[in-house]
Amino acid sequence: MTFQSHPGGFVGAQYNGLNYPVQTVEYLVVAGGGGGGYYTGGGGGGGLLTATGYAITLGSTITITVGAGGTGGNTNGAPSGGGTIGGNSILAGGTTITATGGGYGGYGGSAGGNGGSGGGGGNSSAGGTGTSGQGNNGGTAVTPGGGAGGGGAGSVGLASQGGPYYLGGNGGTGLVSSITGSPIQYAGGGGGGSDNTSIVYYSLAGGGSTGNGGYGTTSALSATANTGGGGGGSYTTQGGAGGSGIVVLRYPAYLKQATSTTGSPTYYQAGGYNIYVFYANGTITF
Numbered sequence: 001m002t003f004q005s006h007p008g009g010f011v012g013a014q015y016n017g018l019n020y021p022v023q024t025v026e027y028l029v030v031a032g033g034g035g036g037g038y039y040t041g042g043g044g045g046g047g048l049l050t051a052t053g054y055a056i057t058l059g060s061t062i063t064i065t066v067g068a069g070g071t072g073g074n075t076n077g078a079p080s081g082g083g084t085i086g087g088n089s090i091l092a093g094g095t096t097i098t099a100t101g102g103g104y105g106g107y108g109g110s111a112g113g114n115g116g117s118g119g120g121g122g123n124s125s126a127g128g129t130g131t132s133g134q135g136n137n138g139g140t141a142v143t144p145g146g147g148a149g150g151g152g153a154g155s156v157g158l159a160s161q162g163g164p165y166y167l168g169g170n171g172g173t174g175l176v177s178s179i180t181g182s183p184i185q186y187a188g189g190g191g192g193g194s195d196n197t198s199i200v201y202y203s204l205a206g207g208g209s210t211g212n213g214g215y216g217t218t219s220a221l222s223a224t225a226n227t228g229g230g231g232g233g234s235y236t237t238q239g240g241a242g243g244s245g246i247v248v249l250r251y252p253a254y255l256k257q258a259t260s261t262t263g264s265p266t267y268y269q270a271g272g273y274n275i276y277v278f279y280a281n282g283t284i285t286f
Helices: none
Strands: 003-005 011-013 024-030 048-055 061-065 089-092 096-099 175-177 184-186 246-252 260-262 266-270 273-278 282-285
Touching: 024 089, 024 096, 048 096, 089 246
Parallel strands: none
Antiparallel strands: 003 011, 024 048, 024 246, 061 089, 061 282, 089 096, 175 184, 246 273, 260 282, 266 273
């Protein structure tokens, strides 16, 4: 009989990872980003939660919910002008972890919505409030001026600017995670729309998103799927949609793989870890 040690410190009969149980996992839970406003705030990034040491009960099923991105506003008026808040992403096992959807971008003279990160304020209005430990506030729009940027997981959304160009504020930065094996920025805020038709200017999303704000009659951009980014605010066209969320679980590769999953998560090994990436609702059992 051959004896050897493995990275967990176990010494005994030749190690077979498929027989060694999982006790804890590391997770990343990102909610859906908020939709950008029609006139003119950027959507807030989805709430972001990440930690190690999430306890696993063998044989019990963990339920995964991946939040949808919010829709962009499509008219200058309530309720559709401000778009919609992003959906919550949830990791529900022995302990429930809930990341809150990003707030919508404000329209006209309305405030941005509250959420994981707050949406940027519409013309002359305050940004929405972010959730503590998950994101930041949206920016405030000046009077007169473009829309403010949505808040991101890494920083607040920026205020818009007044004359002579009336520019939208950039979205707040997201946060970079390498839990998938590659550094990716998640939950950036959407850029605010610019109240300007004479120059080619658009406000920038805060990373983890392509949700740049629109300018004049140029359309705002929607955020990238499964990043939790906020959608860009527009000026005279529909606001951009927020990006859907994502849930990622990883743990050392020398431990047992999941016995079953639903929802078609992507599984692979990288950097010495088993990694499960959920782009849609599903379950996992160890």
